[in-house]
Amino acid sequence: MPGDEQFKQEVLRLAGHELLTCIQCGTCSASCPTARLMNPSIRRLIKLCLEGKKEEATHNETLWLCTSCLLCTSRCPRGIRPKAVVSALKDIAERAGLQGKDAAYEKFFLEQIKDYGRIAELALTAKFLLVFPQGAVQSMQMGLELLPRGKIDLKIEKIKGRDEVKKIIEELWKK
Amino acid sequence: MKLAYYPGCVSKSTGKEMDASTRAVSAALGIELVELPDWNCCGATHVSHELVATGLAARNMAQTNLPIMTACSICYSNLRAAAQRLEEPETLEKVNAVLDRKYSSAYSSAKIRHALDVILEALTEGDERIVVPLKELRVAPYYGCLLTRPQGVYSPQFPTILENLIKRLQAVPVDFRLKTFCCGGPIFMPQEKAADDIAFKILAEAKKAGAEVIVTVCPLCHLMLDAKQKVLEQKMGEKIGIPILYVTQLVGIALGLGPEELGLFMNSVSPMAMMERVYARLSE
Secondary structure, three states: OOOOHHHHHHHHHHHOHHHHHOOOOOHHHHHOOOHHHOOOOHHHHHHHHHOOOHHHHHOOOHHHHOOOOOHHHHHOOOOOOHHHHHHHHHHHHHHOOOOOHHHHHHHHHHHHHHHHOOOOHHHHHHHHHHHOHHHHHHHHHHHHHHOOOOOOOOOOOOOOOHHHHHHHHHHHHOO | OEEEEOOOHHHHOOOHHHHHHHHHHHHHOOOEEEEOOOOOOOOOOOOOOHHHHHHHHHHHHOOOOOOEEEOOHHHHHHHHHHHHHOOOHHHHHHHHOOOOOOOOOOOOHHHEEEHHHHHHHHOOOOOOOOOOOOOOOEEEEOOOOOOOOOOOOOOOOOOOHHHHHHHHOOOEEOOOOOOOOOOOHHHOOOOHHHHHHHHHHHHHHHHHOOOOEEEEOOHHHHHHHHHOHHHHHHHHOOOOOOOEEEHHHHHHHHOOOOOOOOOHHHOOOOOHHHHHHHHHHHOO
16 A cells, blocks of 8 residues: 555654654664553654554554653654654644544643643643543542642633733644 | 743642742842743643744743743753744744744843753852752762753763762762653653653662662652652552652752752652751761
């Protein structure tokens, strides 16, 4: 089956054309803190993009196991930014309406910035637990640590420049 | 020295002690901080769209002509990455089209500073303000990821600035193999197990290296190693019991600032036993 050329070009546009110079050396995978849980590996993910295999490249757990630590990006001998590839693929998947707990978390995060200009962790967590109730135990454990120490803010702070922030997100998102 | 201060969202919640100790130490060292008037979230590691992330950072940076200091490595990394991208005229044009107050290329990533670097610069060798030298205290320097990435002034793999600061406080930096390894924090909500495994690896490694305390420069690293430490111990069946201090808290202790000012009672793993050892060694 021929690859999806349009998809490949979109990844290149978002993550950089240097992707074409990938030599599949695997330095990215060897550097990744969550590599052992990834399938496909980050190295293979890049190959999938270059082959235009959209479905396999955008529907996998690998994207959501990336911690954004940038070690792959620091080490790539070709100057490729594998983390930017992950971001591009998340972006493409989210635009195509990808559902799931991980995509939901990113969506809620951005919605909060759009609505308040800042993150209110308690409200974010509450919203996330509605789509991923399995996270409740961890959240309770964290709450028990943080609440008595006064480290959970109950009120939501809103910035003055919310309209500007909203415009930044909505306008730049299209580009 | 006068700097613009970008506290970041966690300064209002899980990172209150980071904010408190940053302000206290800055005041003690004569670093004047002017909070950015209407700062917004930098997007942390959750805004995948690079241009949106750049725009969010640019709005913050356009609010001041002063160098900007933050104590959060994530904010620091995002502002620096954005400043780098904004050097491309095409990106600058797109971003400025949506900003009320325009970002100017007169700013550069060199003007984004981490509190760690500002503090080290303010403290001289044998500085008289260090009234509580941290003699013999074995400190694990934990850099995490984003202080040194994308690459700026520090090596992304073998940085030494934390060790330099630890030595300046007369403490002993321990050789810590995982010092630039990720804590797993950015994915801890949706990918709990993956994050727990790597956070615990770091704690176990620091313990093996004989650390009495781990210092962090990032609120997410702090959350994973401190607030989660008890739960991680239970899950993995191994006691760790190492206090995790923000670098600003460690400096504050050496400057003789009070525990209240430094937010030391907000830490999950109490640093009080460690403090007692510090004071005991002082009188030896």
